[in-house]
Amino acid sequence: MTISIEKPMFEEVSAFQKKSENNTGDIRMANEHDEAFLAPEMNAFGRQFRDYDAESERQKGVEEFYRLQHINQTVDFVKKMRAEYGKLDKMVMSIWECCELLNEVVDESDPDLDEPQIQHLLQSAEAIRKDYPNEDWLHLTALIHDLGKVITLPQFGGLPQWATVGDTFPVGCAFDESNVHHKYFLENPDFHNQAYNTKSGIYTEECGLNNVMMSWGHDDYMYLVVKENGSTLPSAGQFIIRYHSFYPLHTAGEYTHLMNEEDKENLKWLHVFNKYDLYSKSKVHVDIEKVKPYYMSLIRKYFPENLRW
Numbered sequence: 001m002t003i004s005i006e007k008p009m010f011e012e013v014s015a016f017q018k019k020s021e022n023n024t025g026d027i028r029m030a031n032e033h034d035e036a037f038l039a040p041e042m043n044a045f046g047r048q049f050r051d052y053d054a055e056s057e058r059q060k061g062v063e064e065f066y067r068l069q070h071i072n073q074t075v076d077f078v079k080k081m082r083a084e085y086g087k088l089d090k091m092v093m094s095i096w097e098c099c100e101l102l103n104e105v106v107d108e109s110d111p112d113l114d115e116p117q118i119q120h121l122l123q124s125a126e127a128i129r130k131d132y133p134n135e136d137w138l139h140l141t142a143l144i145h146d147l148g149k150v151i152t153l154p155q156f157g158g159l160p161q162w163a164t165v166g167d168t169f170p171v172g173c174a175f176d177e178s179n180v181h182h183k184y185f186l187e188n189p190d191f192h193n194q195a196y197n198t199k200s201g202i203y204t205e206e207c208g209l210n211n212v213m214m215s216w217g218h219d220d221y222m223y224l225v226v227k228e229n230g231s232t233l234p235s236a237g238q239f240i241i242r243y244h245s246f247y248p249l250h251t252a253g254e255y256t257h258l259m260n261e262e263d264k265e266n267l268k269w270l271h272v273f274n275k276y277d278l279y280s281k282s283k284v285h286v287d288i289e290k291v292k293p294y295y296m297s298l299i300r301k302y303f304p305e306n307l308r309w
């Protein structure tokens, strides 16, 4: 199904200023009188969003995270993970149970967020709901997009952070320089493998992202969960879940030679989504009990009661 976009995809950055006054570091509850979502200029730490070069303690941890991620995500590793997690034999539970479980996950790759993960899910979902009130599938997509991070918990195999979070990129072809902290790819064995280090590598131009192996993490895992459990979430929603961390594509505009026509359509919605995923990260908490009935109704509409994880 193709869903057309009637709203402007991006607001001017100047319009974002007003909201930044809210980002003072104090936690307050959002209420229904808040105006439509305006992306702030600064994150909750008073820095630019996605600033991977700032000098700070937090930044050192993030850089170390990317060093390990870039060294270890290889074609062989991704194949192994896909086979293992494709079995979906780790757990049986509902979507909401997983939302609650996610609170136990800490994301070491994220320079902009140190709130409980369930707040990030609800903050992004509520922000997108205000601006796109009729696209309920988009609200639900936002709610579940990061649930795959549970693979770092012991009961899901306890994968290291570098195999769970962070930006994603294709393996099996050259690592583009737009990847943050690109220099660490030099220590990845695939970097020196001639079958894997050309622009298209093992792929052909316009082969479609579905035929491309992405670095393993919460995006691809959650996509598998959605697909294999027979969710009726539209293809644009499934695409968003699968590629929302693929910043080298959706923000830097690289790797587009691997896309087919369907990918190009879906990418429009990913651009919409990305603004809410990134800029809704704030200290303004959503009242979970108040919004829960609405999201439960969406879960019932698009998912079976229990899912295999």
Ligand SMILES: O[C@H]1[C@H](O)[C@@H](O)[C@H](O)[C@@H](O)[C@H]1O
Residues within 6 Å of the ligand: 107, 109, 110, 111, 146, 165, 166, 167, 168, 244, 245, 246, 247
């Ligand atoms: O640090 C963040 C975080 O892990 C997000 O969940 C992921 O989607 C981003 O791409 C990543 O950079």
Ligand SMILES: [Fe+2]
Residues within 6 Å of the ligand: 145, 146, 218, 244, 245
């Ligand atoms: Fe994510």
Ligand SMILES: [Fe+2]
Residues within 6 Å of the ligand: 120, 145, 146, 277
């Ligand atoms: Fe997110």
